[in-house]
Amino acid sequence: MTVRTRFAPSPTGFLHIGGARTALFSWAYARKHAGQFILRIEDTDVARSTPEAVQAILDGMNWLGLSWDEGPFYQMQRMDRYREVIGQMLTEGKAYRCYCSREELDALREQQMASGLKPRYDGRWRPEPGKLLPEVPAGVEPVIRFRNPQAGVVEWNDLVKGSISIANSELDDLIIARADGTPTYNFCVVVDDWDMGITQVIRGDDHVNNTPRQINLLQALGATVPQYAHLSMILGDDGQKLSKRHGAVSVTQYHDDGYLPEAVLNYLARLGWSHGDDEIFDMAQFCQWFDLDHITPSAAQFNTEKLNWLNAHYIKLADLERLSADVAQRLSAQGVSVAAEPALPAVLALYRERANKLNELAASVAYFYRMPPIDEAAYAKHVTADVLPLLQSLSDALQQAEWTVEAIHAALDQVVKAAEVKFPKLAMPLRVLLTGSAQSPSIDAVMCLLGRETTLQRMHLPLAG
Structure with a gap:
């Protein structure tokens, strides 16, 4: 069987770091097994879904280089298919119409909570042999509910969390279509996974509670149930739930902040997954190594310092x-x-x-490429009156010197030796005048790149004053 995974974000916000990790793991699993990776946009929340958010998701995926093999598919373009399946389920008795009003359901919930019971739909419109259903109220459009099994358990071997089982008695009859006819999230996901032949569903563990309902729906449809792998949440540097203040921002914000995509990918790959002590690897190596067995079921902790370290590494290696x-x-x-x-x-x-x-x-x-602002404290500390003769001597020596690092260094050496001062006595004020601060790489290399004219112009600032 060909492996087929999917990433299915809702375009109600940007692609954040948690979603990017889910996409990466789903993509890598498909690549590892020579399968297909499908991108699906779950845009049924019309009130909150926006074209801008869709574009931000696509931009984030493209920046990371997580190319998809099929899609993007949009759920809003598949409404006819969902309605077709709902009609089939109604015909086969696997779903039914429920005419409960919002007020009835609220009253039922309050009554159950007052009695210490778990709030749940009581099945009053669920057809059963010999059961007399209430009279259909006038002017009420029904919702469609799935006829969930009432006995037994739903059990699956989660590829990250291990064996999970939920008693069907804990699940009520899920609404699969609203009164206005629009299908609900859990139903659309099931039909999509079925139609798209998804073999492994890799997603965040906030979906664990949806899984038993989706498995029951898939089984009712006669569909093959995929394997599930639920990834743990990501915590911030401080151990709290990840939020905007420590990383839960748009993936494209990482580009804006100055990160390379390969650094972000490498970091995400190690966020809850490991391959021995390996810290640095490219995506080809990651896809070769990746498995679901080494994903930790416990929460992963975001570490900005580690991400910065990786980014520095990749900057050093990047093509100039x-x-x-x-x-x-x-x-x-x-x-x-x-x-x-x-x-x-x-x-x-x-x-x-x-x-x-x-x-x-x-x-x-x-x-x-422009005259820098001068650090006033550094200027006052290093560009002192006794330095001016050194600068003048160096200026004279540089006028006719060959403009190479070696020749510039020789001129610097000549001036400090003649004045019987240590090298920093001249190098530090030069750094301040040429770069604006007291910190820079080797000053002779800086001068060589700046060029003779710019170097002499900036050196003459205190001499002309």
Whole structure:
């Protein structure tokens, strides 16, 4: 049997990190088994679903590189199919019309709770041999309820959580179509999984309670029941439920914040799954290793520091031309135009060892393309009166020097030796004047990339003042 998995988000918000992990695991399982990965948009919540949210989901999937083999399928485009199945179930006696009003159901719920009972539909419109049903009320449009089995248990071997069983007596007759005729979530999911031949349903454990109802529906339809794997929730750095303040934001926000997709994927792959002590691996390796046996059933904890560490690793390995295209866009958004010189790839090669995020990388190299704001405290500390003669001597030496790192370094050495001072005495004020701060890579390499004209112009600021 061909493995067929699916990712089925509701477009009522963005694709957040928990959904992205679910998509990744479903995608990887299909790739591992040479199967198909299906994308389905569950957009039946018309009031809350938006085209913008749909696009954000597609953008997030594309940015991560989680390509789908079929879809995206939209539930709102499958209404005729759902109604066809509901009609079939009514004909076969597997579903029935219920004319209970909202007021009746509220009164029933209050009565049950007052008696210490679990609130549930009491089956008053469920047809049974010899049972006299209430008179159909005038002007009331019925809902359609599934005739859930009343005896036995629903049991499945969850591929993450192990064996789970629920007594059918705990389940009431689920509404599968509302009074206006629109089918409900659990019913649409079942028909979709059936029609699309889904073999493994990998999803968050907030769906565990839906599973017994869906299994009963699938069995009533004569459909093959897929295997289920319910992933545990993700907690924030502080151990609390993940929220916007620690990661539950749109996946595309990670791009905006300066993360590479391969870093996010690598991090998500290790969020609740492991392969020995392996920490860093690409998606080809992940798909080869991935299984459901090594997913922990306990909650996974998001660790921003670990994500940043991984991102720094991938920045160091990234193709410089690719990095340059990305950083140039980030600089442009800050109003910094990247000129032909110095070549941005060469600049990034000098700085990428120091960056955790692409935004940091862009900010750190902006001074190559515009005059940087000067750190006043660093200026006061390092650009002192006794440094001015050193700067003048260096300026004189650089006027005719060959513009290479080696020649620039030789000029620096010559000045500090002649003045009998230590190297930082000259290097620190140079950093402040050339870069705006007291921290930079080797100052000779910085000067070489900045170019002779820009270097001398910035060095002359205190000399001219």
